[in-house]
Amino acid sequence: MIQVHSLRCEYLNNPLGLDVEKPRINWRLSSTHRAAKQMAYQIQVALNGQFSNLLWDSHKVVSDQSVHIQLNQVKIEPFTTYFYRVKVWDNFENVSDWSEVATWETGMLHSNNWSADWITASNESESEACDYIRKPFHLSKNVKSARAYASSLGIYELHVNGDRVGDSYFTPGWTSYQERVQYQTYDITELVTKGENAVGMILGNGWYKGYFGFEGRTNIYGDRKAGIAEIHVTYENNETEIIVTDHSWKASKGPIKMSEIYFGEVYDARAELAGWSKKGFDDQQWKETERVDYPKENITYQQNEAVRKIExxxxxxxxxxxxxxxxxxxxxxxxxxxxxxxxxxxxxxxxxxxxxxxxxxxxxxxxxxxxxxxxxxxxxxxxxxxxxxxxxxxxxxxxxxxxxxxxxxxxxxxxxxxxLHSDMESTGEFECSNPLVNQLHHNINWGLKGNFLDVPTDCPQRDERLGWTGDAQMFFRTAAYLKNVAPFFTKWLKDLEADQLDNGGVPYVIPNIIQKTSGNLGGVTHSVAAWGDASVIIPWSMYVCYGDKRILEEQYESMKKWVEYLRNQGTKEALWDTGFQLGDWLGLDSEPDTYTGATDKTLIATAYFAYSTELLMKTAEVLNNEEDMRAYQLLLKKIKKTYQQLFLDATGKLTVQTQTAHVLTLMFELADEQKSKQIATDLAKLIEKENYHLTTGFIGAPYLNIVLSEYGYHDIACKLLLQTDYPSWLYQVTKGATTVWEHWDSIKEDGSFWSDDMNSFNHYAYGSIGEWLYKALGGIDSAINQPGYKHIILEPRPGAEMEWVTASVDSMYGKITSAWNDNQATFEYHLSIPVNTSATVILHGVSPAQISEQQKQLSEIEGVVGYTHENDRTFLEIGSGTYSFSVGVKV
The missing domain is CATH 2.60.120.260 (Galactose-binding domain-like)
Structure with missing residues (x-):
């Protein structure tokens, strides 16, 4: 049997207001067979759920593709619901039934379809209080369906007939408002009725005009809150009617006397406007609204999941x-x-x-x-x-x-x-025999939940809460294990592209609100190594984690602009040695009373220059842009040569003797294979010198354990993980942390605090160790040549004195599980691979003869396609299914 299920459109389940002219769909499969694959599919798209009004039939398409199928042949119209279903053929000559029917519904599709006006209260700027705007309206017939489309300059709540509409919060979200403002779509069919009705909005300052940023500014994007809304009603006879925001709406102040992101809210219940969004409310004392001249061309649909009440x-x-x-x-x-x-x-x-x-x-x-x-x-x-x-x-x-x-x-x-946070689907689970490590994983997950509120913020409590680019790129791979962050970062990257400078520079924070007067940032507001590189690293990482080629297509010019910006910065084409740098932020090898670690900033900048160039080169290859691929391949060679001339001596040692310098050199493959082995050995010695403690900051920490495990020092990586005294990941846990801290010692050993000026107790950057937990201890990764876990790499690395580890990732194809149990006699390895994927299992220190399943040798095990043994490792090629391997006892 083969079954099709879990249909999605643009990552979303039956989305409303999806204004994509060439939408993509994906599905998952289940099968009773191991090594089951899709051989062909058929898609039907219709205007009704019975498929009697068929728009398009792909007929049988020979393909194993089941994610990101782009529906090029369907002409997309606004305000339309599309129904689709899928059937597949597998490699065992089975044909599935049609899947359950899924839908997506378009909204405005194009900004010129807006009929409404932006409106504001006439005295809006005179008070901190939130504005209430309303309008009564009459519907002449029985209602078949109704949709509301709404946005604001500021933050809004939409109300219809006394009910708050939808379960989204902080709408329309924080964007680069000068370029793009999101709108939301709501199904309000059950909230309206024939006869008299009323609609209203509450408007708050939010990011648009409230007090925001550590510089203490207001009116960053504008000085007047405004709302825009349309209600589209379809009657049972299929006639339509539209109610819009215009000068006929009225406005008043209400009980919300102040509501600011940093400062909280003042609510005077004595001033409540009982029934203000219901029919029959007396609004004679309310004032007329005014039209606001703000471009509708900037209005775009919401790409990411809304912020919701999660738990x-x-x-x-x-x-x-x-x-x-x-x-x-x-x-x-x-x-x-x-x-x-x-x-x-x-x-x-x-x-x-x-x-x-x-x-x-x-x-x-x-x-x-x-x-x-x-x-x-x-x-x-x-x-x-x-x-x-x-x-x-x-x-x-x-x-x-x-x-x-x-x-x-x-x-x-x-x-x-x-x-509250952006309603991302949870995808990652990790548990092990060490309760302190389990608490660390808990803290990492809660750091994500606390800081992924519409944008990836650095912290959620102080007067900052900004979308720092460096923090986001350092944590992305961990985030992609924990949650499906593809829609979240698709939206954020659009804002990065919108705020990118004409010369290719990338601001420190996205959306960008930092002014040049920020003295503690060197008087500049953009383009430092590891931060601006988010413009390249995150799109590429999305491609690897989700197989999303479109994000590379859409962000390619932005990626290219950044690398070209770097190319023009240094004293040489292949060197970045000028300008302000944040360096290895909060590195422990820094000078007293400074924020930046000891690692040479030119080394860091040039290393990231090489890395972004390499990823751009790979992106050009994926997009079949051979000319750019060759050009950036050549540039990469020049950068590596320059790097080696400056930072490697004749013996292959790095001239900069810090942990971070060694980590970047290894992670970005900036030395040849032989010298890299020497550099890895030197890194191990540096760590041993620190009694197996780290000295890295924001830049070195994300990759430290990864390169140690990769270069044969997995035991040292495990020692680093298990340290409980300062500085270490578990030091925070022993101090009672429930999220990840900004500093390794935000609470010092004597119970005192780090300086008040920058001491967040919910700061996810050092939570980037989560990638290593899943990739090394759990052993789960995606092959780059078949991204999005189409081909899975399973390479569990026991260690850290652990008896067992269980990890799983819910990929685009389904759930991947990797669980091992290590005892003196045998090593048990349990894994599951989704249908329509394959995997390479890599087991260290094991020969093929030592591996069995239910007393069967490898050659007899269903689903094992082949195996080899090389460098004391056994490589198994397997198909989909659930396996339980025993290692250690010869069959």
């Missing part, structure tokens, strides 16, 4: 601090807000302040928040039945909540932490 956390306990504060301990450093219930008198003011940490005396600590206050203030209306509240347009990074203004005894059941 709920109950506080673990109430703490009464030495200073006399009442504090809730959530037990987890989280991002989102508190939902709470209060009883009290009209006009009573209750406040919740949020912090990540308690100081060494056990007191509530907000020093590391800098100017951010993270405070929710609620003024009661005096409802005797109790009042419930949660904020609207702000989010907090916190574990601890200080309560003020409550008259009654605090009851834990009245408080719930609401975790």
């Amino acid at each position: 709920y956390i109950k506080p673990e306990k109430i703490i009464h601090t030495p200073e006399g504060d009442t504090v809730l301990d959530m037990g987890q450093n989280m991002v989102g807000w508190m939902h709470f219930r209060v009883n009290g008198n009209k006009g009573q003011e209750v406040s919740l302040e949020h912090a990540e940490i308690l100081d060494k005396d056990g007191n509530f600590y907000v020093g590391n928040l800098r100017k951010a206050t993270q405070k929710t203030t609620y003024i009661l209306k005096g409802d005797p039945l109790g009042e419930y509240f949660e904020p609207h347009f702000t989010f907090q990074g916190f574990r601890y909540v200080k309560l003020s203004g409550l008259l009654n005894e605090v009851v834990l059941e009245d408080f719930t932490g609401v975790v």
Whole structure:
């Protein structure tokens, strides 16, 4: 049997408002056979679920492709629902049934299809308060379907007939607003009815005009909030009607007196506008709205998943601090807000302040928040039945909540932490016999959840929360194990491209809001090594992890512009030795009271120049651009030669004796094979000299364990992982961390803190060790020549004193599992490979004769296509299926 399931369009399940003229679909397969492959497929696309109104039939297509099938033959129209289904043929002459029907629905498709106007409240800029805008409307017939399309300059909530529409938050998201503003599509069929109706929007400042960035600016993109919306109604007789934002809408202030991302929210329940988005509401005292002249050409559909409420956390306990504060301990450093219930008198003011940490005396600590206050203030209306509240347009990074203004005894059941982040599908699982390492993995995952809120931020609590490019590229591969981040980064890369300078330079943060006045960044705002290289590294990594060739096509010019920018920077074409560099940020080998490690900045810059050039060369090859491929191949040779002349002596040793220098040289293959072996040996000695501790910063840490395992020093990589004293990954765990810290010692051994100016306790950069957990200990990787896990590399490397490891990744083709159990007698290896993929299993220190499954030799095992033995490693070529190999006892 072969079955087709899990159909997706552009990574999404039945998406609404998908404005892609050539959409791509993918599906997964299940089979009762091992080594099952798809040999052919058939796709049908129709305008109804019965497929009687057929638009296109591919008929039988001989192909094993089941991901990113581009529907070039279907002409896409706006405001249309498309139904599709798939059947396949396999290599055992089975034909599947038709899959379940899946859909995608287009929205505006083109910006010129917008009929609505941008509108704003006439006194909008006079107050910190949020604006409420509304309009009543009449529907003359019974409704068959209704869609709402909405966006804002700022952040909005859409309401229809008294109900908040959808489950998305912080819409329309943070983009490079001058170039692109996203809109969202909602199915509101169940919310409207024949007769009188009403629609409204609440508008907040958000990233658009609120106080944002560590420079303390407001009105970064504009000085007036605005909204735009359309409701498209289809009646049962198929007639249509459109309700739009225009001058007929009215505006008022309301109970949200202030809502800022850094500062929290002030809500006065006494000023609530009961029924403001319902029919029959008296809005005579409301003021007219004004049209805003803002380009509709900038409006684009939402590419990434929305921010949603993902999970709920109950506080673990109430703490009464030495200073006399009442504090809730959530037990987890989280991002989102508190939902709470209060009883009290009209006009009573209750406040919740949020912090990540308690100081060494056990007191509530907000020093590391800098100017951010993270405070929710609620003024009661005096409802005797109790009042419930949660904020609207702000989010907090916190574990601890200080309560003020409550008259009654605090009851834990009245408080719930609401975790919010971009609603990415979870794909990675990792567990091992060491509970400290399991907590580290937990912390890495929660670091992602806390910082992937529409953009990949550096931290979620202080007055920063910016999309630092370097942090994002360093963590990308780990993130791609943990979550399906393809839509998330597709959107973010569009903003990178939009903010990229004409000369190819890439800003430090995307979207870019840093001004040249930032003195602590050298007075420049763009283009440093490892940060700007995100423009090349992330698209290529997306291709490797998801097989997404389109992202390379769409980002190619941006990638090329960056490499050409580097080409023009140095004193020589193949050297980057000029300009400001962040260097090995927070490296432990730095000078006292400085942020930058000791590794030569020209070495770092030139190494990344080589790496980006190599990835651009590979991208050109994938895209069949032979001319560029040859040109960048030649440039890469020049860069490597220059690098070797400058940084390698005659004996093959690096002239820069830091861990990071050795790591980059090995990771980016900047020396020949023989010299690389010497450099790896030298790296091992440097680590031994530090009593098996690291000295790397942001740049060296992501690759340190990877190169050690790759070059024969897996035992040292495991020793680094298992260290529990400072500096190490597990030091944070022993100090009670539930997320990854910005510094190796954000809490010092004596309980004091790093400097308040830059000490985040939720900072995912050092969480990049997660890639090694999955790739080395778990053994899961994708072959580059068949990307997206079409061909899987399974190379588990036991070590770290672990008895067992279980890892899995839910790929585009399905779930990949790699689990081993190591004891004195045998090594058990259990794995599963999705249908329509294959794998190479690499087992170290094992001969083929030692491998069996249920007492069968390799040659007798179904699904094992072939095997070889080389350099004390056995290579198995296998097809899809679930396997349980035993190693250590000859058959």
